[in-house]
Amino acid sequence: MGRTSCCDADGLRRGAWTPDEDQKLLAYIQRHGLGSWSSLPPKAGLQRCGKSCRLRWNNYLRPDIKRGEFSLQEDRTIIQLHALLGNKWSAIAAHLPKRTDNEVKRYWNSCLKKRLAMMGIDPVTHKPKSTILRPANGDPKKASNLNHMAQWESARLEAEARESQLCQQELPGSTLGSAVASGTLLKETTIAPSPDLLKAWQSLLLKPIEGRVGGGDVCGVLGAQSGANYSNGGFITDNRSMALDQVEDHVQTMETISNGDGNFFEEIADILLSTNLDNHSLYTDSLITSTGNGGNGELAGTIINNGWNDIVSLLNYGLPNNLSVV
DNA sequence: AATGTTCGCAACCGCAAGTAG
DNA sequence: ACTACTTGCGGTTGCGAACAT
Structure with missing residues (x-):
């Protein structure tokens, strides 16, 4: 997209995939399964580099991909795993069935990051930006721990609030909320x-x-x-x-x-x-x-x-x- | 209605790790 | 042990649609 590519030199196509190309790739993989991406394009009749084919398959054509809005549960999982793992998108996506790392990354950058920022939480460190917690005895290490706890608690409370709202709206009389709160869902x-x-x-x-x-x-x-x-x-x-x-x-x-x-x-x-x-x-x-x-x-x-x-x-x-x- | 800005999305790039020869 | 190649990953870019002015 505007930049020089290795594909250009070989006269290979780049940019948006056409339905025809999608069909060729799908048909080839359905027939032969996944193998060497580098040798796939000529066999499948595609004028693309293997890397492009792999990306198209992994991010779009794979049959087990869920598209559309992220659920509250998924939001929560992403935020908490990001706090734990950082920008390990593939690792985070591995805990979100049917979501790709690309989609998780995009969703984080375009939505969740901003949401956290609006809550006053630094999306990089997951710590409150303007901490109300004074450094304990002036010790920055203690303050760091307190900040860390604050951000976790904040995310937890927010999730809890949403959960309880959902329970009230969708499941009147349901025990889901208390089950979550007591941790029995764990089992x-x-x-x-x-x-x-x-x-x-x-x-x-x-x-x-x-x-x-x-x-x-x-x-x-x-x-x-x-x-x-x-x-x-x-x-x-x-x-x-x-x-x-x-x-x-x-x-x-x-x-x-x-x-x-x-x-x-x-x-x-x-x-x-x-x-x-x-x-x-x-x-x-x-x-x-x-x-x-x-x-x-x-x-x-x-x-x-x-x-x-x-x-x-x-x-x-x-x-x-x-x-x-x- | 025209223009500018923002947002969502797909795709590309470069790097690093893994693997085969 | 070394090199070339392949694959996976994270960051970034460009396009087009939606929205605001």
């Missing part, structure tokens, strides 16, 4: 994670370990505690290594689940519950021990706990009803 949804989602999840789990000195994102409060003291290991006890083992076990479990037939999110929920995260036991009690300034431990535990709640929110509120086993 009814079978879904496996994409490798990217799994990776993101693992990084969340391991972040407080790897980044214990410098601090991190959701759980980076350890660094905010007292970087200097942690850097010489002064407050790390045996309990800590036990806790690390626990976390690493969970990561291994996650990998097992992701390879099996289990319900990924259900298993995660079980892990979270079995680890007593609600009681801050994993980090507050095991990792943050006698710091000599006790109050910080409580604060950190609260933030960490909220961090986990963010993830649980993703699991509970972000589960699209229409997703099936990947």
Whole structure:
């Protein structure tokens, strides 16, 4: 489109596809299935490069493509996965049945990004633009955690509001809303994670370990505690290594689940519950021990706990009803 | 009605990773 | 181990329709 292309040199066509070309490509793939894209065009009688054919097929001709408006559920999934994965459009699209990465990307750029901006949330960082949360004790790391929580909570509340509105409008007397709120929908949804989602999840789990000195994102409060003291290991006890083992076990479990037939999110929920995260036991009690300034431990535990709640929110509120086993 | 602007969409480009020879 | 080729991905562009002035 206005630019020089490799196709031009070969005298190949470019630009919009004609119905005739679509028909030729469709007919060829129906007859021979998918194979080498580079050798397909001449065999199919098309004067296109293989790349162009692949794109046309993947973004338009594939029979399992859903077109039209995105549902609220899809909106929510995109926003939450984008917060988790960033611009990994193919990974996000993998969790939206029948949607292409191109369409998800376009929808994000043309619609969702603006919507978030209007809500005062930075679509890149997913953090509130003008934070009402002052940096805790002037510590930017703590402020970062609080901002992160704020954006998650904001998205969650918005979704919750819409859900409840839908329930009232479409399903009077339905228990859907309470099911969503209580997380019981989790049990009814079978879904496996994409490798990217799994990776993101693992990084969340391991972040407080790897980044214990410098601090991190959701759980980076350890660094905010007292970087200097942690850097010489002064407050790390045996309990800590036990806790690390626990976390690493969970990561291994996650990998097992992701390879099996289990319900990924259900298993995660079980892990979270079995680890007593609600009681801050994993980090507050095991990792943050006698710091000599006790109050910080409580604060950190609260933030960490909220961090986990963010993830649980993703699991509970972000589960699209229409997703099936990947 | 004419013109300018915005938006939605399809398609292209370049890069990186994977694979075959 | 190296190279050439293929494929997948994310960013970007151009076109046309819809909307605003």
